[in-house]
Amino acid sequence: MILEKWDTLRERVDGRLNVLLESLNVPSERLYTAMQYVLLSPGKRMRPVLIYLTGKALGIPLQQLDNIACAVECMHAYSLIHDDLPAMDDDDLRRGKPSCHRAFDEATAILAGDALQALAFQQTLQAPLLSAEQKNNMAILLSLSCGAEGMVSGQSMDLLYLENDTFSLKLLEQIHSLKTGVLFETCIRVAIVAAPNAPEALTINLNAFAKYFGLAFQIQDDYLDAYGETKSLGKKQGSDEKQGKKTYVNLYAQEELNELIQTTYRQAKHRLTQSLPATQELIEFTQYLIQRNF
Numbered sequence: 001m002i003l004e005k006w007d008t009l010r011e012r013v014d015g016r017l018n019v020l021l022e023s024l025n026v027p028s029e030r031l032y033t034a035m036q037y038v039l040l041s042p043g044k045r046m047r048p049v050l051i052y053l054t055g056k057a058l059g060i061p062l063q064q065l066d067n068i069a070c071a072v073e074c075m076h077a078y079s080l081i082h083d084d085l086p087a088m089d090d091d092d093l094r095r096g097k098p099s100c101h102r103a104f105d106e107a108t109a110i111l112a113g114d115a116l117q118a119l120a121f122q123q124t125l126q127a128p129l130l131s132a133e134q135k136n137n138m139a140i141l142l143s144l145s146c147g148a149e150g151m152v153s154g155q156s157m158d159l160l161y162l163e164n165d166t167f168s169l170k171l172l173e174q175i176h177s178l179k180t181g182v183l184f185e186t187c188i189r190v191a192i193v194a195a196p197n198a199p200e201a202l203t204i205n206l207n208a209f210a211k212y213f214g215l216a217f218q219i220q221d222d223y224l225d226a227y228g229e230t231k232s233l234g235k236k237q238g239s240d241e242k243q244g245k246k247t248y249v250n251l252y253a254q255e256e257l258n259e260l261i262q263t264t265y266r267q268a269k270h271r272l273t274q275s276l277p278a279t280q281e282l283i284e285f286t287q288y289l290i291q292r293n294f
Ligand code: IPE
Pocket: 042, 043, 044, 045, 046, 076, 095, 179, 180, 217, 218, 221
């Protein structure tokens, strides 16, 4: 998987995640090995890249965003570990490797997820270059987007409502926004917290961009689950169907769904074109993702 010109930002967060893990004093070696296994596995690092690119658009030094970029990746990693558990999606493959509970065991996977979630807040609150108010606001954004009002409800509704035939487009949109969209929105918002003097028009456009981007990303995830390949995805193709889970794939024919993904990404990009030239790189990044097959 190649992310071309965004590799430097991916390497940046990878470097920080390595340093973070090395700095921890974890008495349980098994737990530590599991955290390392997941956090350093080859994910796309889209969320940290989005945080950094938003920071660039807002003209703030990237060092101010290092901790929150790690925090969001820790939060995301935890959500993937739990998402793969037998009680949830029961997936054996993640990022091209056995998922955490397969490589270790279920209890270790649950605990590694717990630990990564706590670590996300620790990272946020220990950011060295931000004011107490900024760190506080970032922690609140993170907890709102990933707790019961956000991701966790999305995951719960995903499991409860997508297995029967009464699901609707409206419900699916809500679930996608909760389980995936809100964390992407948070990536934009935390960067804005670090830039208190940013022009209002720019922040409005960035927030609107994030909404469409997150939705497009999850619709595309559904598309790739059905029409992508295990090798490039690093996770098992056809998992949703195997689980009897209804997704956008059940509502649209392949070509129509492809169109919908393109249109939703275009709507995201459109918001950014209103704030050029600051948003040029974010536009290129979005354009790049439209064609992703990974
Ligand atoms: C997968 O996220 C889960 C979703 C929320 C769609 P990513 O596609 O960003 O997964 P990684 O981090 O690259 O493995």
